Amino acid sequence: MTARVCVLYFAKSAELTGLKEEEVAAVPTPISSRDLWNLLLQRHPRLQTLQDRVVLAVRQQYVAIGDQVAVTLGDRDEVAVVPPLSGG
Amino acid sequence: MAQALATLREKFKEQEKEIAALREKVAQLEMSKTPAPRPDVKVTPPTSLTAKSSLSNEDIMRYSRQLLLPEFGVKGQINLSKTSVLVVGCGGLGCPLAQYLAAAGVGRLGLIDYDEVELNNLHRQVLHREENQGQAKALSAASAIKSLNSTVQCCPYQLQLSPENALDLIQQYDIVADCSDNVPTRYLVNDACVLSGKPLVSASALRMEGQLTIYNYKGGPCYRCLYPAPPPPDTVTNCSDGGVLGVVPGIMGCLQALEVFKIASGQGSSLHQQLMMFDAQDARFRSIKLRPRQSDCAVCGQNPSVTKLVDYESFCGSAATDKCRKLNLLSRDQRITVQAYKLMLDKAEPHLLLDVRPLVEVDICSLPFSLNIPLSQLEAKNSDDIHLLRERISHLKHQIAGISQPPVFVICKLGNDSQKAVNILEQMSGLQVDSIIVKDICGGLMAWANIVDPSFPQY
Numbered sequence: 001m002t003a004r005v006c007v008l009y010f011a012k013s014a015e016l017t018g019l020k021e022e023e024v025a026a027v028p029t030p031i032s033s034r035d036l037w038n039l040l041l042q043r044h045p046r047l048q049t050l051q052d053r054v055v056l057a058v059r060q061q062y063v064a065i066g067d068q069v070a071v072t073l074g075d076r077d078e079v080a081v082v083p084p085l086s087g088g
Numbered sequence: 089m090a091q092a093l094a095t096l097r098e099k100f101k102e103q104e105k106e107i108a109a110l111r112e113k114v115a116q117l118e119m120s121k122t123p124a125p126r127p128d129v130k131v132t133p134p135t136s137l138t139a140k141s142s143l144s145n146e147d148i149m150r151y152s153r154q155l156l157l158p159e160f161g162v163k164g165q166i167n168l169s170k171t172s173v174l175v176v177g178c179g180g181l182g183c184p185l186a187q188y189l190a191a192a193g194v195g196r197l198g199l200i201d202y203d204e205v206e207l208n209n210l211h212r213q214v215l216h217r218e219e220n221q222g223q224a225k226a227l228s229a230a231s232a233i234k235s236l237n238s239t240v241q242c243c244p245y246q247l248q249l250s251p252e253n254a255l256d257l258i259q260q261y262d263i264v265a266d267c268s269d270n271v272p273t274r275y276l277v278n279d280a281c282v283l284s285g286k287p288l289v290s291a292s293a294l295r296m297e298g299q300l301t302i303y304n305y306k307g308g309p310c311y312r313c314l315y316p317a318p319p320p321p322d323t324v325t326n327c328s329d330g331g332v333l334g335v336v337p338g339i340m341g342c343l344q345a346l347e348v349f350k351i352a353s354g355q356g357s358s359l360h361q362q363l364m365m366f367d368a369q370d371a372r373f374r375s376i377k378l379r380p381r382q383s384d385c386a387v388c389g390q391n392p393s394v395t396k397l398v399d400y401e402s403f404c405g406s407a408a409t410d411k412c413r414k415l416n417l418l419s420r421d422q423r424i425t426v427q428a429y430k431l432m433l434d435k436a437e438p439h440l441l442l443d444v445r446p447l448v449e450v451d452i453c454s455l456p457f458s459l460n461i462p463l464s465q466l467e468a469k470n471s472d473d474i475h476l477l478r479e480r481i482s483h484l485k486h487q488i489a490g491i492s493q494p495p496v497f498v499i500c501k502l503g504n505d506s507q508k509a510v511n512i513l514e515q516m517s518g519l520q521v522d523s524i525i526v527k528d529i530c531g532g533l534m535a536w537a538n539i540v541d542p543s544f545p546q547y
Contacts, residue, residue, distance in 0.1 A: 010297060010365060010367075011294065011297055011299075012319075012323060012325065015325070020369075049319075049320060049323045050319070050323070052316070052317055053315055053317055053318070053319045055314060055363065055376065055378075057376040057377075060374065060375060060376050060377060061376065061377045062363075062376055062377060062378045062379050064379065080374070080376065082299075082363065082365065082376065083319070084274075084292070084299070084314070084315055084319070085292040085293065085294045085297060085298070085299050086268075086269065086270055086271045086274055086292055086294075086324060086326070087269050087292055087293055087294035087325070087326055087330070087332060087337075087410065088177055088179055088180055088181040088182070088266075088267050088268055088269040088291065088292055088293055088337060
């Protein structure tokens with residue numbers, strides 16, 4: 001099974017990918033959060049600098065990268081990459 | 089005779105009047121000479137807040153519009169007046185936050201900032217005024233707050249929050265608002281709040297984006313639960329590098345004030361275990377549901393390894409400020425000073441000046457004879473740009489026949505990106521472009537403006 005998801009990039013991740021959002025087709029599902037992150041890394045190797053320093057969310061719900069729990073994705077699901085902002 | 093006496097008496101009276109007026113003037117001037125309240129440079133405990141049991145007629149008049157809200161009412165107002173809030177940073181977030189909390193009648197505001205007001209702060213740090221330039225931000229904010237609501241107890245602290253003073257300070261307050269502008273301070277405030285059991289209402293903003301979360305509140309996560317490791321320092325963009333639209337921290341500071349207000353008045357925040365994000369470009373808010381507190385968190389977990397405050401600057405590898413860092417990537421012979429470069433220009437020595445700033449900065453100001461290729465395009469080895477560079481270098485080589493390696497000087501705003509560009513160009517030298525000698529201009533255009541050409545704009 002695969003799904004076509006919409007990935008949203010915030011803050012530094014938008015800068016690194018040059019994108020605010022993109023559609024990613026044929027994402028295997030269910031998928032572990034680690035594999036989902038690796039899939040994004042493959043598309044945008046520059047995201048590597050955010051490794052372990054980023055919040056990943058699926059359908060506006062936090063998923064810990066590294067959790068064994070598999071994530072089930074559906075078409076048009078939102079995946080968000082949210083690095084922290086520190087400015088003020 | 090009598091006539092002369094009367095005239096003299098008249099004159100005497102006039103002089104007496106004049107002397108009285110002068111005396112009054114002197115007294116007035118002496119009064120105004122009494123020094124303004126000085127900001128605390130050491131942490132002294134403020135006097136405790138007296139718990140009001142009812143509102144005065146003046147309170148009722150002043151706060152009437154919010155007293156009418158059933159969610160808030162008299163009870164909420166009295167709760168608010170008993171609450172103390174520590175504002176960490178009197179900048180783009182801290183100014184609107186402190187302003188609204190003071191206007192609403194919070195009991196006490198602690199205002200921390202080590203910095204002074206600069207002209208480039210005023211577009212977003214809306215408590216400060218033109219005439220406050222050079223003044224301590226904590227003091228400038230405190231005087232604005234005083235004139236807005238004199239019944240609010242206001243404690244300015246002109247100091248940098250540090251592992252030495254953070255617990256003392258935070259323990260004296262009920263709620264902490266993180267309005268800081270750098271990563272080490274965010275970890276410090278988080279750990280201090282966890283160790284002293286205070287809710288941390290944390291906002292941040294950069295460019296056209298903002299984030300808001302409440303940490304260490306109602307079983308929700310702390311900052312370390314979400315971000316156990318700090319980002320590599322060279323990946324952090326600050327407002328002086330990346331820019332920020334003033335209204336964005338304004339919006340985030342107002343939302344932050346709203347959540348503080350709800351906690352203080354007793355309604356409680358609905359944002360716990362949530363990360364709210366604001367995208368100013370799309371005028372869109374999103375919320376992410378976060379995990380609860382993590383049992384393996386280094387500071388709020390079951391077996392914490394952080395049981396006292398540590399050195400956050402070394403933990404993060406960066407200074408607790410949003411001022412730009414100075415990189416040192418090159419050897420001395422790979423760099424020249426702006427003065428040496430000026431001498432070279434005066435002698436009209438042929439060379440190429442490469443400006444590696446982003447286009448948006450080149451639009452602000454540039455040296456007229458420079459070639460602009462942004463660092464990001466050099467890094468990405470953009471083929472059009474490489475082609476342009478190759479042509480310019482080969483043209484230069486023809487111009488100075490006899491010199492095997494034409495000189496290329498690289499400049500940016502402060503001399504950090506230009507050093508990275510020198511490394512890239514050295515790798516390209518003799519391969520993608522003719523063999524060149526590359527040097528970085530130390531301190532960049534801001535050094536040029538400071539030392540060589542005072543008429544060159546600074547930003």
